[in-house]
Amino acid sequence: MRFRLAQPALARLLQVTSRIVPARSPLPITSGVLLRAEAGWLEVTATDLEMSATLGLPATVEEGGEAVLPARFLSDLVRRAPATDLELSTQEEALAVRLAWPDADFVIQGMSPDEFPRPAAFPEEGPAATLRGRDLARVVRRTFFAASQDQARPILTGILLEIAPGRITALATDGFRIARQEVVQESSAEEGEQEEGAAAIGGLVVPARSLDVLAGLGEAEDEIRLASDGNRLHARGNAFHFQASLLQGRYPQVLELLPSRFVASWQLGREELLAACERVSLLGAGREQAPLRLQFGDGRLVVAADAPELGRAREELPPLEEGEPMEIAFNPRFWMEGLKVLEGERVQVEMSGPLSAARLRDPEDGSFFYIVMPMRTAG
Amino acid sequence: MSGKGDEGERARPGGGRAVLHCDADAFFAAVEVLDRPELAGKPVIVGGLGPRGVVATCSYEARRFGVHSAMPMTTARRLCPQAVFLPGRHERYRQVSRQMFAVFERFSPVIEPLSLDEAFLEAPAAEAERLAVELRAQVRREIGLAVSVGVGPNKLVAKIASDLAKPDGLRVVRPGEVAGFLAPLSVRRLWGIGPRTAEALEQEGIRTVADLRARPEAWFRQRFGQRWEQVRRFALGEDDRPVAPPREAKSMGEEETYPRDLEDRRQLLRRLAALSQAVGARLRAHGLAGRTVTLKLRTGDYRTRTRSRTLPQAVAGDDQIYREAVLLLERAWGGEPVRLLGVQLSGLERPRSEQLSLLERGEGRPERLWRTVDELRARFGPRAVLWGAAEESRPSRRMKRQRREEG
Known part of the structure; x- marks a missing residue:
């Protein structure tokens, strides 16, 4: 195997594939990436046995062939190499590969390509x-x-x-x-x-x-x-x-277990609500999180939390659209992750009881919803 | 440069801080008057109305006749037969108390409740008087109750100041005024000096705090033993106990004293069921469960026995408590007449808030049953759900029921 490829292109290929390479593996060969050069094309394959990815790029291939090199080392080295053409070639010593550019010369001990788990072929038949x-x-x-x-x-x-x-x-x-x-x-x-x-x-x-x-x-x-x-x-x-x-x-x-109807539906400014929840939930940060208590009613939403020995927090928000009153509490992380993943200006919060699932969605976008179970608060 | 003395001043708890002692006047009676304005101006006495009952609170009108709290009800009836006697509505008092504490909370983050109607608050010394005036005004305006407030550099002085401010008053004692404020007061005003000690001191010619303060240190040592230092500090108006927000209760229990001793086993079981139900409801209302069940039994000849058992898991269900209480009764009771029964749960734990699951629902968890029972009772009254053993289990009016809580 002997090929030449520009450093930035190879660096990107290795960076993407090394995401898959497992940190520790029962099968040592998987700590390597498989390089395969053939007719103007280079492929890099990595696997953690659960998944595998093969990425390809045009390269100047002088001699086809395969090699397996330690993924992290190769990726780190190529990333630090100058932005010039790099040449990789198999050596006479078994499994060794030479990586070179003008003024530099590295010989890397590789592993046997025969042992590398090969991905299955793409099923051309079937759906x-x-x-x-x-x-x-x-x-x-x-x-x-x-x-x-x-x-x-x-x-x-x-x-x-x-x-x-x-x-x-x-x-x-x-x-x-x-x-x-x-x-x-x-x-x-x-x-x-x-x-x-x-x-x-x-x-x-x-x-x-x-x-x-x-x-x-x-x-x-x-x-x-x-x-x-x-x-x-x-x-x-x-x-x-x-x-x-x-x-x-x-x-x-x-989805079959969810309430068929939500009795309380409120609309709020999503970012304001998220910011208030983030502040109030700081109280429990770093230890077991205090439930975030939400009280919908009387023309406002009260977001509150209390953590023994830390203190109490409370913020009030005006709703954009008011619904039936409801008191409910959530794990702050679960609740806020829902608010974060929504993208719209408004969030619609739909609830059917303090112990039943609530739904969050963007009233302008029917393609996404988030369902979250509340917490039953002690006391 | 600040000297050593300054640093000591700053390091002491409450340096630059003042303590407010807030005490609602004749609280239970005042709530009754609040709800029934026609009682205004009349002597109102709230407490146990049975033969062994005592006065919980009485209005200032009743106090003029010499009635005071903790007095046997029979004495109160003799002193003030024209008074309106009421059995007390603790649920309502708790409700008003919560409203009042909600007002207190606007004035200080550091609150130590002493009872439903009384609390210490910590505040910056420079603002204490203004806060006290405003607090009294807000409680009066929003709830309609009179709260007397004592302001002092420490708890001791604040408490005495509010006692002297009553009824419906405010007394502010600044640090420089403490000695002069305490000097003429009876030694009985000081914590740690009960009626018996006070009598003995009076025999020695020590009536006022000034008299006490004049005694040499050696005398204190000899007179008060281990606690001499504290007594002496109080006499000097010193008190470094911080205003301490409450820790959680360590035990919760209920006990009943019977107007006539119980001898029938079935009767005892019914009372145990009622006590278990009362303890369970209170635990659950506080979001607690307890691991150790203790039964207390006092026989007709005033011998008290307790038996307890620690369970592998904390319980809060009426039935679980009852089951243990019955087993303990078997161990504690030999058929004698029973004057008092009590059920207590200790080793209290707060079940943590629980994240509900989408997938595991409707599992037969006993807490769910009791939560439903508590909700029904809250909505339709305490007798909405009764269980077999506790049928007709309301304590009779002549039965004295006591709550016990230890912190």
Whole structure:
């Protein structure tokens, strides 16, 4: 293997792929990246066994071949190299690769390419859908935070994807709140129908971390083709191929458990509300968080918190639209993450009781909602 | 440069601070008058009306007849037969008390409640008098009650000042005035000097604080033993106890003294059920649960026994408390006549606020049952939900029910 590539291009490729490389792995080979050069094209592959990403770039390839090099070291070195053409070539010593530019010469001990776990091929048969990269990124970014981090219920560490031609829906829940975002692609709907093999891919549960990586990879792509072979989600763009193992098991039907009707609906200025909540909740910061108490009524919203030994806090806000009175308390982080992910000027807060789920949404935008369960306050 | 003395001044708790002692005048009686204006100007006596009842509060009109709180009700009836006697509505008093404390809270973040109608507040010395005037005005305007306030450099002086300001007055004692303020007062005004000690002191010719203060240190040592220093400091008008916002109660209990001793086991069980229900409701109202259940039993011949058991988990449900209380009764009671029964929960814990889940709902959690019961009782009255064992369990008017709370 021998190829030349401009330093900034290679640095970017390695930076993106090293996001996947696990810090510690039972399989040492995965601490490396696979470089594969062939006919004017260089591919870099990284995997943590749950997902893998392959990125490609045009390169001046003098001799095709493969090598596996330590990901972090290679990435750090290339990032610090001058902005010039870099040349990589395999050496006579087994598995060693020489990285050189004028005046510099590094020989890096590699690992055996034969041991590197290869990604499965993109399933050309079967249902597939095409999406804009920024739409995929949007549904992931707006649900990612609500997925569980707790391995006790692995299925909830995933994001539930429903993919149809021209439409993608993502839902995440950690059992305490739900974020759901839908994106409809106006223009691609017709193309989708014409497209061969276009079909709905329903009910894929993809680890949130994998989707976050995919969102980063694919954000700039005009078209990403998604398919599933039942065990993995595959995504292919112009310059990358990504795959992630699916989480197996039944995803809970959380939306079915929600109140059918919200009895109290209030509209407030979103940023004002968020700022007030951030100030009031400072009281509990750093220790077990004091519940944020919200009292809707009498033409105002009172946001309050009290933490034994720390003090009390209280702020009042005028609503933009008033609803039925309600007193409810939330975990401040869960509540504020919902307010943060909304983008509009206004937020609509809908509640059906102090112990029932509340819904937050932008009254101008029906594509997203956030559901959050309250806290039962002691005393 | 500031000398050593200055630093000591600053380091002392309350340096540059004043203490306000706020005390609502004849609180229970005043609330009754507030709700029934036709009682205004009449002697009103609130307390236990049974044969063993005592006066909780009486209006100033009743005090003119020599009635005072803690006096046996029978004595009060003799002294002032024309008074209006009321059994007391504690729920209502608590409600008014909460309103009053809500006003107090506007004036100081550091409040030490002493009872429903009395509290210490800490305030900057320079503003104390203005705050006291304004606090009295706001309580009068918004609630309609008279609050007497004493302002002093410490708790001791503030408390004595408010006693002297009553009724409906304000007394401010500045640091330089403390010695002169206390000098002519009876030694009985000082904390730690009860009626018996006071009598003994009077025998020695010590009547006023000035008399006491004149005694040498050695005399204090010899006269008061271990607590001599404190007594002497109080006599000098010194008190460094800070205004301490309340810590949580360490125990909660209810006990009843019966007008006629109980001998029947079924009767005892019914009373236990009623006591368990009362303790449970109070625990839950405070958001607490307790791990140790204690039964107190006093026999007709005034022998008191307590038995307790510590549970693996804190409980607050009437039924859980009752179950333990019955087991303890079996251990404590040998069939003798019973004069007093009490149920107490200690090892109190505050169940933490609980994040509700979308997925695990409707689990059979016992707290849910009691929460519903408490809500029903709050809405429809304490007898809206009764359970079998506690049927007809209201303490009879002649039964003296006492709440116990230890901090």
